[in-house]
Amino acid sequence: MDRKSCTGVVTGAIHIPTVSFGPKELNTTALAEFGEYIHSVFPTVFKTSFVQHEVIGEYSHLFTVQGSDPSLQPYMLLAHSDVVPAPDEGWEVPPFSGLERDGFIHGRGTLDNKNSVMAILQALELLLLRNYIPRRSFFIALGHDEEISGHNGAQKISALLQARGVQLAFIVDEGNFILDGFIPNLKKPFAIIAVTEKGAIDLMLQVNMTPGHSSAPPKETSIGILAAAVSRLEQTPMPNMFGSGLLKMTLQELAHEFPFPTNIILSNLWLFGPLVSRLMERNYITNALVTTTTALTMFNAGVKVNVIPPVAQAIINFRVDPAQTVQEVLELVKNIVADSRVQFHVLSAIDPPPVSPSDHQALGYQLLRQTIRSVFPEVNIVAPGICIGNTDSRHYTNLTTGIYRFNPLYLNPQSFRSIHGINEKISVRAYETQVKFIFEFIQNADTDQEPVPHLHEL
Numbered sequence: 001m002d003r004k005s006c007t008g009v010v011t012g013a014i015h016i017p018t019v020s021f022g023p024k025e026l027n028t029t030a031l032a033e034f035g036e037y038i039h040s041v042f043p044t045v046f047k048t049s050f051v052q053h054e055v056i057g058e059y060s061h062l063f064t065v066q067g068s069d070p071s072l073q074p075y076m077l078l079a080h081s082d083v084v085p086a087p088d089e090g091w092e093v094p095p096f097s098g099l100e101r102d103g104f105i106h107g108r109g110t111l112d113n114k115n116s117v118m119a120i121l122q123a124l125e126l127l128l129l130r131n132y133i134p135r136r137s138f139f140i141a142l143g144h145d146e147e148i149s150g151h152n153g154a155q156k157i158s159a160l161l162q163a164r165g166v167q168l169a170f171i172v173d174e175g176n177f178i179l180d181g182f183i184p185n186l187k188k189p190f191a192i193i194a195v196t197e198k199g200a201i202d203l204m205l206q207v208n209m210t211p212g213h214s215s216a217p218p219k220e221t222s223i224g225i226l227a228a229a230v231s232r233l234e235q236t237p238m239p240n241m242f243g244s245g246l247l248k249m250t251l252q253e254l255a256h257e258f259p260f261p262t263n264i265i266l267s268n269l270w271l272f273g274p275l276v277s278r279l280m281e282r283n284y285i286t287n288a289l290v291t292t293t294t295a296l297t298m299f300n301a302g303v304k305v306n307v308i309p310p311v312a313q314a315i316i317n318f319r320v321d322p323a324q325t326v327q328e329v330l331e332l333v334k335n336i337v338a339d340s341r342v343q344f345h346v347l348s349a350i351d352p353p354p355v356s357p358s359d360h361q362a363l364g365y366q367l368l369r370q371t372i373r374s375v376f377p378e379v380n381i382v383a384p385g386i387c388i389g390n391t392d393s394r395h396y397t398n399l400t401t402g403i404y405r406f407n408p409l410y411l412n413p414q415s416f417r418s419i420h421g422i423n424e425k426i427s428v429r430a431y432e433t434q435v436k437f438i439f440e441f442i443q444n445a446d447t448d449q450e451p452v453p454h455l456h457e458l
């Protein structure tokens with residue numbers, strides 16, 4: 001495959017608006033078209049005898065790549081084809097154009113997560129064209145509704161594999177990146193492989209009051225009571241969980257890359273932990289790493305300008321720190337609100353998944369580390385960490401204890417804001433490197449213990 005057609009397949013994928021708008025609101029026409037599209041651009045994947053393809057939940061795709069050595073436990077690569085909405089306003093180029101300009105492919109899904117869908121299939125296509133037969137079997141699961149919780153895609157694939165008795169050595173999904181420019185004073189990029197992710201709660205708060213004429217308002221209305229309750233929640237941060245372990249481990253691994261005196265501070269968190277945790281609270285991204293976050297995302301009340309509203313509702317999205325549980329957070333929330341007129345309705349809730357191993361025996365973690373070292377030799381630090389977002393991988397905890405969330409891409413604060421924001425784009429070079437990473441990773445995974453010699457050239 002030449003360079004142009006390599007990136008051309010991404011342009012085509014971005015062009016198909018596979019938008020998840022809201023619960024049960026998907027662009028099914030686009031999702032069906034996307035299925036036909038991957039079929040047409042990766043013909044070898046679809047016609048190879050040892051690659052089985054199944055459509056699950058109507059639009060998700062499960063590929064089973066049969067390896068030659070049944071004694072090796074299979075693994076799975078995840079990605080998702082749906083994207084969040086992208087109104088045209090504010091974009092440098094239309095978000096579904098997939099335009100390639102100045103070395104970048106532009107558009108919704110270029111970082112989250114059509115890049116991974118296309119790179120995984122492209123790497124497999126290239127390997128198959130070179131007559132490669134894997135030793136270790138693997139699955140590729142491409143969800144179609146990750147952006148609305150994965151109930152019809154990932155969850156169904158997970159149930160199907162469980163019913164078939166499949167147990168996996170590990171899973172690799174989207175999540176963290178090679179981070180560049182997130183920490184002042186740290187000029188060098190570092191790779192964070194997320195070994196867990198935050199839990200989540202969507203909580204609806206509701207206040208019912210007697211409606212009436214606005215010319216003689218009561219002292220308190222449903223809107224006023226609810227507004228005060230959500231404001232208390234916003235103004236009362238959840239406890240700082242810095243001391244609980246994982247983040248400490250990440251910072252200790254980063255310590256020696258910092259200049260004096262930060263290196264000393266981070267190497268002695270037993271002493272400076274409280275100081276570091278307070279500093280982390282000051283920035284909204286690092287704050288998300290040390291605590292359960294509270295985001296007021298929806299507020300609804302009122303039917304007419306001169307009617308006292310009978311009901312007011314607000315939805316709050318909490319991201320639960322891995323050291324807490326949904327139950328603990330709900331208790332705290334009730335104590336903060338402390339108003340019996342406010343009703344609580346949990347719309348959805350999921351505890352943080354268990355922390356996956358990152359020691360020397362952890363095959364998935366070590367394979368990622370090895371491949372990062374080979375494809376990104378300039379990256380000195382690879383450390384385990386937390387993913388602040390949620391991924392489809394949380395639906396697969398029944399199949400493995402080793403779940404790793406890592407995109408082999410550089411991410412800086414500006415590109416971080418483009419994910420779910422505006423002007424999402426990927427450099428052609430970054431996409432090609434992602435393909436190379438997966439191409440090498442699949443071969444590295446053929447090891448039973450030691451890395452095996454393999455092709456480096458695409």
Ligand SMILES: CCCCCCCC/C=C\CCCCCCCC(=O)N[C@@H](CC(C)C)C(=O)O
Nearest residue numbers: 146147148149175176177182285388389390391
């Ligand atoms: C000391 C280290 C500093 C680290 C800085 C951290 C920078 C953050 C880097 C990457 C985070 C990106 C998270 C991307 C994954 C999110 C996928 C997503 O959007 N999922 C949805 C799922 C939901 C169920 C709809 C979500 O809202 O989380």
Ligand SMILES: [Zn+2]
Nearest residue numbers: 112113146174
């Ligand atoms: Zn995503």
Ligand SMILES: [Zn+2]
Nearest residue numbers: 084112147420
């Ligand atoms: Zn997303």
